[in-house]
Amino acid sequence: MDVIIARHCVAAGEDGLSPLQRDLIEHPARIRIAEAPTGAGKSYAFQRALRDRGHRILFIVPTRRLAQNLANGLSNDLQDAGWSRQKAAQSVAIWSSDQTAVLRSQGVASINGVRLLQMTDLGSFDGGMIVATPEVVSGLLIRRRVEAGQAGEGVFDMLEQFDHIVFDEFHSIEARGFGLAALFARLATVQLDNRVGFGVSRISFLSATPLDLKPTLVDIGIPEEAIALLRERIVPDGRPLHGDVRLSLVDSPSLYDLVLDHLNEVVEELAAGRQVVIVYNRLVDLEKDLPALSRKLPEAGIDPARVLVINSVRDSTAKGRHQGGFAIGRQRDPLAYDLILATASVEMGVTFRNADFMLMEPGFEAMSFLQRYGRAARRGANGRVIVRIEEQRKPWLRAVVDWVRERPGERSTIAALTQVLSRSVQAEFSPHNTASTFGQLSSQAKWCTALYWSVLLEHASNRQPRRGHLLAHQPKGAGAFYRLEQRVRQLADEPGLTEQVNHWLKLFHAQAFDLRTIEPKIRVVSDTGEAYDYPRVWLQRETEVFERGIETGDEIHIQGGLDDYWREDKDRHAKRDWICHFPHTTRTLRLPCDERLVNRWCDELEDIDPYEFDWEDHPQALEAVQKLVRLTGLVPGHDPEISLDAVSGVL
Incomplete structure (x- = not known):
């Protein structure tokens, strides 16, 4: 069976830019959702914004490989345009775990300090681009330890420092990780006394297979008129x-x-x-x-x-x-x-x-x-x-x-x-979806945004007046989210429950740090010297490594290569588990971490430790606990392979 997909083009002006590329650089809307076929040069538009106009760009991508590829491509493009190698290197930076490892190997004590300095100094005169993974950007906002001289640096500075904040391949965003994008989008579009939005950044979402993101943005309080839907027009010649x-x-x-x-x-x-x-x-x-x-x-x-x-x-x-x-x-x-x-x-x-x-x-x-x-x-x-x-x-x-x-x-x-x-x-979503979109984020995105905002408010970098701005311009749903948490906190008035309630809420907030559902990995080290990180459950399902290898902490040592350990039949019982915590008891449960986790947890909530606690005396707290978990889709707890101290220590 064959079909021929015909040659297709985009129009190009004298400067070589297509209409969409020019819109991505010039369109005044603070929020832009861009759709164009693969190969249309969506990311290249921002390279031109740097090279031709001296713009400063924070370009957020889903993978370390893509960050490396884009940064290398940009550096080469700048040198081809006549920039010196040194100038090009000074104008491009990568924020990823790879670069974290490089900085550590160089003995850098304050990696966050280096990144904050890059944000303020990169390409000071001729523009610059930071290519980052979302986890690093989020870590600077809600996880970093505040050091002397850096207490004020945060989201408002990013909105002021960058002309563009770009989320590339935004179809990969999960509901639990939408809070980061929502934060920038919300603060860039709020109505202030004498202008619209904090800072100068325009927020762009790029994809060849876009989600219908507009309803979710409107649902958290972003005005429809602040959102521009940009689409590349296909033409026969160009x-x-x-x-x-x-x-x-x-x-x-x-x-x-x-x-x-x-x-x-x-x-x-x-x-x-x-x-x-x-x-x-x-x-x-x-x-x-x-x-x-x-x-x-x-x-x-x-x-x-x-x-x-x-x-x-x-x-x-x-x-x-x-x-x-x-x-x-x-x-x-x-x-x-x-x-x-x-x-x-x-x-x-x-x-x-x-x-x-x-x-x-x-x-x-x-x-x-x-x-x-x-x-x-x-x-x-x-x-x-x-x-x-x-x-x-x-x-x-x-x-x-x-x-x-x-x-x-x-x-x-x-x-x-x-x-x-x-x-x-x-067909699986609303019949009113925008044409050519590939689904929507679930309603959980709104409530995960409220959770992210709540965690941001607690961070030491957001003291007055920043905290006041964040409180005044919270997304829709944040108020209801706060009231639900307060109902849960009322349980702390019960004798002996104060510590447990606070612990549960702390674990709940810790879920905001994981922007994506990523299966834990373990390093397999061969006696040949090879060492690779494999998904733990995948290894259990496909190989006999755990039975025949020697497990030492985060590593398993094997003789020969992985090809010697394939199972004849998959282990269908291999699955990821989740250590679940509850607000009213120190007891925990180990439940399968799958699409039924939330329902299982809610079912267990009323049954666990029935002799010590009676939920009938606290109907409002019970309803609030269940709503927080169901609305966000997040169960406070941790992976069995990660210690509770490691999870708790992030706050």
């Missing part, structure tokens, strides 16, 4: 984004089999100087296929040293070499390699050199399909994308299959493909 791409849907036993079926075409593409990208759905499938690929690819004349493996495990190291000779590591530049073997890690804005041929699995969600497809045939080149289709298809994938089957060999448009993918997602 600056090309993609050439004609033949999209083929193929039944195949596995992606490995599909690769072997098309190995000659892979070799031809590489011989022509182009890249080839192969994208797996599952980490375990790619990892199990690496040994066989390390044999088959060289047999076909492909140099393993020119192959880069990109996935969450291999990216847990900065740079390295797989046993099969493949390059690995999050600091490896994809542009420098010929063949890319990857998982969903490449969906988050990773750009390739000239990948006109792609073999891929479809992803688990419609937006993943489009993000993967959009990595191929950039800048007007023609290409081919071959998708392995599984027998058990999700509704959105069945819609794509039916759509392709109805027009065999015909030409269609990227807009039509996007509509097919987004329509199936919209």
Whole structure:
């Protein structure tokens, strides 16, 4: 089954900018939600804002790899434009855990101090960009220890220091992590005595597969008129984004089999100087296929040293070499390699050199399909994308299959493909969703924003008058959230409950520090010297490492490689647990950390320790406790592998 997605372009002015790119730089709205196809140059617009206009930008991205890639690309772009290497280096900074490790290795005692100094000094005269992960930005606002001379630095300074605060790939935002974005958006749009909004920053949300974010922003109190919806217009002629791409849907036993079926075409593409990208759905499938690929690819004349493996495990190291000779590591530049073997890690804005041929699995969600497809045939080149289709298809994938089957060999448009993918997602949400969006944030985003605001108010950096501003301009829902917490605090008046109630609320507030649901990892160290971080539950489900290895703290030591430890049958009982705490008892429960966690916790709330406490005497407190957990979707507690002291110590 084939369909051809026709070549498509965007208009470009004399300066090379498209209408959307110019809007991202110049549009006066304080909040901009931008939608454009992959390859449209959304992030490049802000590089031009720095280079041409001296703007200062805080560019927030979901992954360390993307932060590294963007920073490297920007530095190279500035040097190509005639900037010296030193000047370019002084104008670009990275805020990520990688850079934290570098600073620590250099003996820097106050890493937050360095970052605050970068914020105020970076590119003082000619502009600058800080590329950051959300956790680092949030940490500066609500987790850092306030040091002498830094007490006042915080969100108001960021809004004043940066011309633009950008959330790239914003479709990856979770409801629990929306508080950071909501904070900037709210303070940038409140009505003040003589102006609208604190500071000067314009807040932009970028994605090729956008969520319908406007209803959530309005729900926390941002005026509709403050939000601009920006969309790139596709035209027949202009600056090309993609050439004609033949999209083929193929039944195949596995992606490995599909690769072997098309190995000659892979070799031809590489011989022509182009890249080839192969994208797996599952980490375990790619990892199990690496040994066989390390044999088959060289047999076909492909140099393993020119192959880069990109996935969450291999990216847990900065740079390295797989046993099969493949390059690995999050600091490896994809542009420098010929063949890319990857998982969903490449969906988050990773750009390739000239990948006109792609073999891929479809992803688990419609937006993943489009993000993967959009990595191929950039800048007007023609290409081919071959998708392995599984027998058990999700509704959105069945819609794509039916759509392709109805027009065999015909030409269609990227807009039509996007509509097919987004329509199936919209059916799960409001029928009033904006066209071409891929769902909405849940209502929990509003209440997680209130929690984030509450934690921000407690931080030492927000003394008067900053605290007064934050109180005066709280998001909608913050008042109701505060009243619910106060009802819970009334339990502290009961004999012997003061410490436990305060402890529970402290753990509840600690949930605001985790912006994303990330499974805990453990480092597997081989006697060959290799060491990688693996998801703990994944290891339990797929391997016998825990049974046969030697566990020492955060590490497991094994003989040989992980390939010697695969299970014949998956351990279906492997699951992540959560140590749950309660406001009225010191007893805890270990419950499965899944979509039913909140309901299970609420069920247990009334039954745990019934001889010591009677909720019938405190109906309002019971209702408040349940509402706080249900509204936010957050259960106070911690992972079994993380000590309670470590969780409590963050506040």
